[in-house]
Structure formats: C-alpha cells, structure tokens
Amino acid sequence: MTDVLALQSGGQITTWLRSSGLEIALLVMGAMLFGRFxxxxxxxxxxxxxxxxxxxxxLVRTExxxxxxxxxxVITWVVLTIVYVLVxxxxxxxxxxxxxxxxxxxxxxxxxxxFGAQRIVQDILAGFFLITERQYGFGDVVxxxxxxxAELAEGTVxxxxxxxxxxxxxxxxxITVPNGQIVKVTNLSKDWARAAIDVPVAATADINRIxxxxxxxxxxxxRDPKLEPLLLDEPSVMGIEDLDLDKMNIRLVARxxxxxxxxxxxxxxxxxxxxxxxxxxxxxx
Numbered sequence: 001m002t003d004v005l006a007l008q009s010g011g012q013i014t015t016w017l018r019s020s021g022l023e024i025a026l027l028v029m030g031a032m033l034f035g036r037f038x039x040x041x042x043x044x045x046x047x048x049x050x051x052x053x054x055x056x057x058x059l060v061r062t063e064x065x066x067x068x069x070x071x072x073x074v075i076t077w078v079v080l081t082i083v084y085v086l087v088x089x090x091x092x093x094x095x096x097x098x099x100x101x102x103x104x105x106x107x108x109x110x111x112x113x114x115f116g117a118q119r120i121v122q123d124i125l126a127g128f129f130l131i132t133e134r135q136y137g138f139g140d141v142v143x144x145x146x147x148x149x150a151e152l153a154e155g156t157v158x159x160x161x162x163x164x165x166x167x168x169x170x171x172x173x174x175i176t177v178p179n180g181q182i183v184k185v186t187n188l189s190k191d192w193a194r195a196a197i198d199v200p201v202a203a204t205a206d207i208n209r210i211x212x213x214x215x216x217x218x219x220x221x222x223r224d225p226k227l228e229p230l231l232l233d234e235p236s237v238m239g240i241e242d243l244d245l246d247k248m249n250i251r252l253v254a255r256x257x258x259x260x261x262x263x264x265x266x267x268x269x270x271x272x273x274x275x276x277x278x279x280x281x282x283x284x285x
Contacts, residue, residue, distance in 0.1 A: 020094040027094075031087040035080055042076040046138075063191065066137030070160040073138070074131050077161040120163065122180035127162035130179055136160075136187050141259050142167070144177055145184040153177050189259035192232055197252040197268050198241060205281060207248075211237055214252060217268070217275050221254075227267060230260045235268065 049069050129135075136142050136157055144153040144165070153175045155167035165182070167175040201210055218235040221227050235254035242249040252272070256264045 024091050024094045027087050027090055031083060034083055038076050038080055042072050045072045061139050063134070063137070066139050067131075067134050069138035070131060070136075070157075073160055074127070074162055077163075119178070119180055123163045123178045125180070126182060127160070127164075127179035130165070130182075130185075131160065131162070135185055136190070139259075140190065141188040143186040143188060144182055146177055147181040147183055188261070191258060193256050193258050193261035195235075195254045195256055195261040195265035195268065197254075197265055197272065198249040199252065199272055199276075200247050200249050201276075201281060203244065203246055203248050205248075207240070207250075209279070210250060210276075210281060211239075213275050213279055213281070214250065214272065217271050218252065218254075221268060221271060227264065230256050230264050232256060 046069055049065050049072075052065070138157055138160065140157045142154070142157060144167070146153055153167055155169035155173075155175055157165065158168050158174070159166035163179060165177045165179060167177065169175060199210075199214065214237045218237065222231055222234040232255040235252055238251040238253055240248050241251040252268060254261075254264055254268065
C-alpha cells in the first residue's frame, strides 16, 4: 500500500513538473530574458543618443537629448516593473494560489501597509511630474533641496527613474534622492547659464580705471578662441555690487552654455587677477 501511494505521489509530482513546473520555469526564464533584452535595448538607445552628441560639434547636450535619455531609463524601469508583477501573479497561480481569492487579504494588507507604501506612491508620482515637466534630464547639473536635510544634494544627473534620482557630485560620490522628498530643484545647466564674478578692491581705488581694465578683460575673453565657443555674448561689467568702508565689490557677469559657467568663471577670475596685478591694483579679501 505504501509503495502504491509513493508511486502515485511520484506520478503526481512528475505530472506537475511537466505541466505547471515547466510553465513556471518558462515564465521565470522569459522574464529574465525580457529584462536582459529591455536593458540591452535601453543601452542601445542611450548609446545612440550619447554617440550623436559626441560625434557632433556641440559643446553641451541639447535639452531634447537629455530628456530622451532620461525617458528611455524611465520607460525601461516601468515596463520591467509591470512585467515582473504580471509574471509573479502567473507563477502564484501555477502554485495553486487563486489571485482573485487574494483580493480580500490584499485589501487588509494594503490598509495595514498604507502608511508605509504612501511614500513609494509619492516618489512615483513626483518622478512622473519630474519627467513630464522636463525639470531636468540626464547630464544636467542640479542642486536639490531634500526634505529633512539641511545639506543640498548637488551634482550631475546620472540616472532618473520614477522613484529615485541619482547624482554624482564633484568628489565622485553617488547621491540617491527619492523623488518624493525633493522640495526644490535648481537646474544649473538648462538652456543657458551665467557666471558671476565679484572682484573685491580697496574702497580708495580708482573706480574708473578698474572699470576700464575689467571691460578690456571682458573684450579679450570674448575674442579668445578658447572661451568664445563657451560664451553666448560678451561678458559685461555690472558695476559696484557691494560697498563697505574699506572695500567694494565689482561684479562681472557672463552668459555661457549650460553647465559651462564654472569653467568660464574660473578662467575669468584668472584673467581679472592678472590684469589687476599688471596695473598695480591690489584686490582685497
């Protein structure tokens, strides 16, 4: 009798393996292969966008290219999430779980986890509006205020999904920010940027002569083959920005290509310091 039951159990297991077990294996393998294919397709699209930028004469990415790059990452993430959820439901059915019978327990579990899950839903909704409103995209330099943190997250956008934004700062550190915790975004590389340089000089200095020197620096910078491609127009002297008893600050501004304000600002500071030193005009700290 025991041998008969064992044979029957073995036959049932074999039958299950040949039917439901095989289907489960195929579903899991199909999901894995689809995930690899989706990642491959995403990499092909983003590589084509990147190669188009690298092979062109453009010094910065266009807003459309940055948005397409981010959109490819988001669409891949959404599609894979949907596929994995559907495959998981099919696998549960093959194991004998009735998905329709899980509606009531799922409702109770959903109510219990509602407060915990609301942050995930908040992240996804915030990510949806970040992408559709084109607030930033791949390659943008951004400064983000995060809820509950006094320190700003600043860096270059490396990855965007509906749930998180990944930045890399100037020190090479990777910063991950949940989209739902973003309070304010300052995009430093959208359409155009501005380099502002404050030149501190003694309050007794000849302001007319200093203005002449700074105007000459601006003119030469705009004619320089190294800086001219980064500038949208000739830098200008705005005049005295701040005045104290012992010093005053004179501001220069330059409109630049997006993300190039830091490079232009450093170069202009070097030129201003050298020009003032040649004229015998000392800067104050």
